[in-house]
Each structure stands twice: as C-alpha cells, then as structure tokens.
Amino acid sequence: MPQGLVPQRTAPRSDAVRDDAFSRMLYERHGTVLFSFAVQLCGGDQHRAEDVVQETAVRAWQHQGILDPANDRVRTWLFTVAHRIVIDHHRARQARPKEIGDEESDEPSVPDPADRVVTLRAVLEAMTELTEQQREVLIYTYYAGYSVDQTAAMLGVAPGTVKSRAHYAMRALRASLRAQAVMD
Template sequence: MRRFAHHKLGGDWHRAEDLLQEAMLRAWLQMRDKPERELRVRPWLKTVIKNLAIDEFRSHGSRFEAVTDVETDGREATDHTRSVLAELVVRDAMRDLSENHRQILQRVYLLDLSTRAVAEELGIPSGTVKSRCYHAVRALKSALMTRGVTRDTAL
C-alpha cells in the first residue's frame, strides 16, 4: 500500500506515509462503525488512497507548500550562537582595558594594521606599539579569565 501511495503521489515517500496513515485511520473508523459489514480491505484501501491522492493534487494549489529543500551552495548551515557569545564576552572584557591597550588591540587585531601603520597613526614609536600590544594581550587574557574563559573553555 505504501508503494502504491508513493506511486500516486509522484515519488514523495513522506507524503505517501501520511496518506497511508489517513487511509488506515479511515479503514479503522469504517470497521469500528460497521463491524458487521464485510469489507474487502485491499481494494477498498487502494480506492481510498487514490481518492486521497487526487484530493491532495487538487488542493495543492490552494495551500502553502512546506519547504523541504533549502539550497545552501554546498555549505552547511551553522549555529552562530557560540561566536555571538564569544564576541559579547570579548567586548565586555575589552572594557576593562586602558584606552591605550584598547586602541592598540583594535588597530592591530581588528583592523589588521601593521605595527608601523599603527605607530604612524598614533604618532608613537613602533617599539611602543609592540610593547603595548604585548601588554594589552596579557591584560585581555586576564580580563577573560575573570569572566571564566580559560584555555579549556576557549572561545
């Protein structure tokens, strides 16, 4: 019967199973309501399945179709929850840093500027940029540790 429903619905196994369940429910109700009536089950089920498939085909245009396939261009959908939470924790930890440390980290790591470019922009020697960067990273690491982020729970 499932194969018959599958054929009638054009190859959709899930809809065929739904249709078969509906047919079985109708058969059960038919038998419950009229137990004395002799029913040839197989031909009757085929007729019910055929009629349900026709009804489904006719009503197909009048209702929304469930989305089953989403094109992802070969990429899998990812859950961005961890990255969003990590960003929130890092932003919060950055507030604990001095203005000099924040400036250096933002320019070196977020804007991906070279130490020479940061030195020119801020008007300080490049050695100072390197030193501040070293100390800023250590301060950020400490701020993250106070928030419970360790190597084992790395963002």
C-alpha cells in the first residue's frame, strides 16, 4: 500500500471527534495548497475552486480510513481527486444543452426587419420637419457619405456652415424621434 494511504490506527473515539480531527488536520496541512491548485485548474475562478476543494475534502473524508492527513503524500491523492472533479464538471457542462445566459453567442444577432422599417419611417417623417438646407446637409453627409468639404463644395457654402446645419439638423431629428418614442 503506498505511503500516505495507510489505515489510521488510533485509540477508539467517537466518530464525530475522529471526523472533526481528520477534517481539521486535512485543511491545516493541505487546504491552502489545494485551494491554490484548484484556482489554477479553474482558470482563476475562486468560487469554483472553493467548490472543488470542498468536494475533494468530502471525498477525502469518505476515505479517511485509508488516508493519513498528517502524511504529505496524501497531497498527491488530493490533487488527483481535485483534477478529476474539474474534468468531470467540464464534461458535464459540455454534455448538457446550452442554457440561456451561459455564454454569449459568437454570431451577431440579426435585427428584426420590422424594427428597421419602423425606424426608417420615423426618420423620414422627422426629416420633413427640417429646413431644406438642413435636409440637404444630412442627405449629403450621412446618406451619400460625402465629407464636410465635399458637401460644402456641392452646396456652395463654407464648411463651417455645413457643420452648423448638420449639428442643428441632428438635434432637431433627435428631439422629433424622442417625441415619437423611437429613441431613448
């Protein structure tokens, strides 16, 4: 029988006292090192590591007849059990269907086409409330994709005028869309 896994020969005591002494000695001698090992196995997740240590301690307690917590060789047994527990948990998560909120999907979510139609309609309606100059600036800069300088050249105005009209047009659009409850 490997060292560290020898039956304990102690004076007969009540089971509760023996169980308490076993658990205390196990945690005192191996708890900190086992927890550090479990944190590494769990990728830094301390809460999962605590669960792994606790489950490892329960299994050690179940085998206290063959384990001697005073012997440092029992640490190898504890590490092996902790490693197997982490592997079992990982396999269990892989085997069950993915639950809502487990992890975000790598695929981008597809917006509802109906929302786009409603928003487009609301924007077009709000654009009718703008002045002709503001509407022109927004069409050139936002919809056609022209730069401020290109828009200024097309409209025959200064770039500063284009910026000013775009600013006030966007402000008016936001106010109109908020009033229509399209924007927050």
